Amino acid sequence: MAEAALRQLPTTGAISGILEAFAFFRDPSFAKRRFERHGNVFETSMLGQPMVFIQGSKAIYDLLSQPDAIEGWWPQSVQLLLGRHSLANRNGASHRARRRVVAQLFSSSALQRYSPDIIDMVEDLAEELKTAEMPLALAEKMRSFAFSVIASTVLGLEGPDRDELFSDFKIWTRALFSIPIALPGSPFAKALRARKRLLKKLQQVLSQPIKGKGGLDLLAGGLDEAGIPLKDEDLVEQLLLLLFAGYETTASALSCLMQELLLNPPAETWLREEVDYLCWPPEASQSTIAYDPTHAPKLDATVSEVMRLTPPVGGFFRRTKCPLVIDNVEVPENRVVQVALTASNRHGIGDLEIFRPQRHLEDGCSVNLMPFGDGERVCLGKSLAELEIRLMVVGLFRKLRLTVIPNQDFTLKQLPSPTPRDGLLVKVHG
Numbered sequence: 001m002a003e004a005a006l007r008q009l010p011t012t013g014a015i016s017g018i019l020e021a022f023a024f025f026r027d028p029s030f031a032k033r034r035f036e037r038h039g040n041v042f043e044t045s046m047l048g049q050p051m052v053f054i055q056g057s058k059a060i061y062d063l064l065s066q067p068d069a070i071e072g073w074w075p076q077s078v079q080l081l082l083g084r085h086s087l088a089n090r091n092g093a094s095h096r097a098r099r100r101v102v103a104q105l106f107s108s109s110a111l112q113r114y115s116p117d118i119i120d121m122v123e124d125l126a127e128e129l130k131t132a133e134m135p136l137a138l139a140e141k142m143r144s145f146a147f148s149v150i151a152s153t154v155l156g157l158e159g160p161d162r163d164e165l166f167s168d169f170k171i172w173t174r175a176l177f178s179i180p181i182a183l184p185g186s187p188f189a190k191a192l193r194a195r196k197r198l199l200k201k202l203q204q205v206l207s208q209p210i211k212g213k214g215g216l217d218l219l220a221g222g223l224d225e226a227g228i229p230l231k232d233e234d235l236v237e238q239l240l241l242l243l244f245a246g247y248e249t250t251a252s253a254l255s256c257l258m259q260e261l262l263l264n265p266p267a268e269t270w271l272r273e274e275v276d277y278l279c280w281p282p283e284a285s286q287s288t289i290a291y292d293p294t295h296a297p298k299l300d301a302t303v304s305e306v307m308r309l310t311p312p313v314g315g316f317f318r319r320t321k322c323p324l325v326i327d328n329v330e331v332p333e334n335r336v337v338q339v340a341l342t343a344s345n346r347h348g349i350g351d352l353e354i355f356r357p358q359r360h361l362e363d364g365c366s367v368n369l370m371p372f373g374d375g376e377r378v379c380l381g382k383s384l385a386e387l388e389i390r391l392m393v394v395g396l397f398r399k400l401r402l403t404v405i406p407n408q409d410f411t412l413k414q415l416p417s418p419t420p421r422d423g424l425l426v427k428v429h430g
């Protein structure tokens with residue numbers, strides 16, 4: 001078969017990218033509209049930064065299957081707030097070495113160690129919800145849960161130390177996708193100061209870990225690319241990255257999942273038919289596998305469907321180190337490419353705009369998802385995130401019934417991760 005002719009990179013014609021950036025932050029269909037006009041690969045500009053958007057399995061495969069031709073990239077605000085040591089800002093051997101060190105926090109034995117604490121947190125939350133004043137904003141509870149899993153379970157922080165970290169962390173996150181100019185009083189200036197306090201606190205945690213708590217001992221002896229032990233200033237930036245990467249993302253998946261189920265009673269009933277037969281809490285030795293896809297396929301399908309419709313990370317980035325052909329389109333060297341997951345997951349034939357978890361269990365289901373990214377930079381916390389989500393859904397569903405309060409705004413605020421605009425107000429029935 002003759003190969004299709006290569007196409008030049010289509011462009012929206014935007015130059016300053018001010019209107020494009022404004023539209024990107026406000027319009028959830030930003031990428032979809034432009035893909036419809038220009039095809040699966042197009043270029044635009046975001047506040048002066050040329051950016052190529054891609055969608056569809058072929059385009060994503062063409063990009064990620066050439067690891068030597070691409071490298072990681074983040075907007076400047078994120079780069080500066082994460083820091084130069086952060087593995088998110090590194091490439092090649094230095095990225096791989098830090099990934100190996102950090103990955104030790106998410107091995108199956110580490111997850112086994114964290115599970116009892118996560119189960120306790122789910123139990124505590126269920127009790128708290130039973131007696132809480134109604135209506136209650138469930139999304140906020142999912143956020144503090146996701147933060148506590150990383151801060152307490154992984155880093156071993158408790159009580160006031162954790163609360164202090166949380167309040168600085170919130171100031172820091174607010175500026176992550178902002179204009180990185182530290183004018184006095186600006187969110188970015190406040191975030192830089194919060195970053196200093198966060199690193200100081202993380203440094204303390206690292207030097208005096210609370211005995212028997214968290215997983216920081218697993219990092220001991222971590223080596224850089226030259227085989228030299230990683231310095232504390234390097235390690236604390238990796239810990240800061242974990243808070244950034246694991247907090248809003250997991251909270252978003254949980255809130256969106258709860259919202260979809262509560263707004264779709266048939267889907268909730270379908271899932272409950274399975275959950276009602278699962279043992280809660282799971283036996284200690286089984287806690288990391290009790291609700292995995294083999295034991296709880298409907299739960300897995302429901303989580304997949306939520307992440308398909310509303311991926312917590314709507315897009316991730318790479319930069320081309322040399323000219324590349326992506327889905328028959330020529331992309332020049334030194335271009336930032338955004339893999340547009342949200343648009344990609346809804347692109348194709350069939351009922352892809354509706355929430356229907358059953359699709360993932362049907363023969364011949366061709367939905368190809370990558371909510372955790374792929375390739376050399378695939379999410380390091382994937383197994384922890386999946387574990388937290390599964391334990392939370394089974395624990396809450398076994399202990400409570402929730403209903404949504406009518407007349408609230410169920411649309412999603414998109415950044416930093418999708419979350420119900422009114423906070424998902426619910427009533428709890430014990």
Ligand code: HEM
Pocket residue numbers: 072087088099150241242243245246247249250253311312313316317371372373374375376377378379380381382384385
């Ligand atoms: C539902 C929850 C989560 C989702 C959807 C998610 C998604 C992602 C995505 C899309 C990426 C970029 C991958 C790429 O560029 O190919 C990523 C990277 C990363 N994630 Fe997650 N994530 C989640 C939870 C977590 C958690 C709980 C942690 C750790 C506590 C974590 C740690 C990381 C780290 C360290 C990276 C950077 C990897 C690298 O650059 O090599 N994530 N995640």
